[in-house]
Amino acid sequence: MSNRPLASEASFPGTPVSGELLIPGNRSAASRDLINQQVLKYLAKWMDNAFTVPGLGWRFGLDPIIGLIPVVGDLATTLISLYIIAAAAQMQVPKSTLARMGLNIAIDSVAGAIPLVGNLFDFAWKANALNMQLLERHANATPDQRHKHGFWDWLFVSGMILAVIVVVVGSLTSTVWLAAWLFGLARGG
Numbered sequence: 001m002s003n004r005p006l007a008s009e010a011s012f013p014g015t016p017v018s019g020e021l022l023i024p025g026n027r028s029a030a031s032r033d034l035i036n037q038q039v040l041k042y043l044a045k046w047m048d049n050a051f052t053v054p055g056l057g058w059r060f061g062l063d064p065i066i067g068l069i070p071v072v073g074d075l076a077t078t079l080i081s082l083y084i085i086a087a088a089a090q091m092q093v094p095k096s097t098l099a100r101m102g103l104n105i106a107i108d109s110v111a112g113a114i115p116l117v118g119n120l121f122d123f124a125w126k127a128n129a130l131n132m133q134l135l136e137r138h139a140n141a142t143p144d145q146r147h148k149h150g151f152w153d154w155l156f157v158s159g160m161i162l163a164v165i166v167v168v169v170g171s172l173t174s175t176v177w178l179a180a181w182l183f184g185l186a187r188g189g
Helices: 029-048 062-066 072-090 095-112 117-124 127-140 143-148 150-186
Strands: none
Touching: 029 062, 029 072, 029 127, 062 072, 062 117, 072 095, 072 127, 095 117, 095 127
């Protein structure tokens, strides 16, 4: 009898053996993040840049097409965009970058909710593609670079939030003013 351990005794649970197929639970965090990033890149492409207008070269995705469905379409595209942010949060993207990603989605959602004009806006504003650029910038940054851009990210986010507030308040004010004016015309005054 030999004192050598059997092959099954020599390997440790969870340690891959040469030629062994790895199941999803055995992947490292970096490997999972890379796979997630590729899936998110594919999703963003389909939502924002999957198709080209022949002769013009304009690119668009499913976002403006799905957005044609009243209420449900805009909600569906927003949920898909929020999935990208949720995945970025799992990859431990800094809060300032997550805030910028959220702002891109907020702009897309608010403007996209305007009938017809919102769909035209969706052809130009590609929130998912912008968010993927932010995610890739984070993934490709060194640890020192990841900490250096925090202040400027927050400054940018603050400015964008202020701009969105001004646009929303301005559009609500003009909508109320227009409704009051039309109501006055309808009453004969």
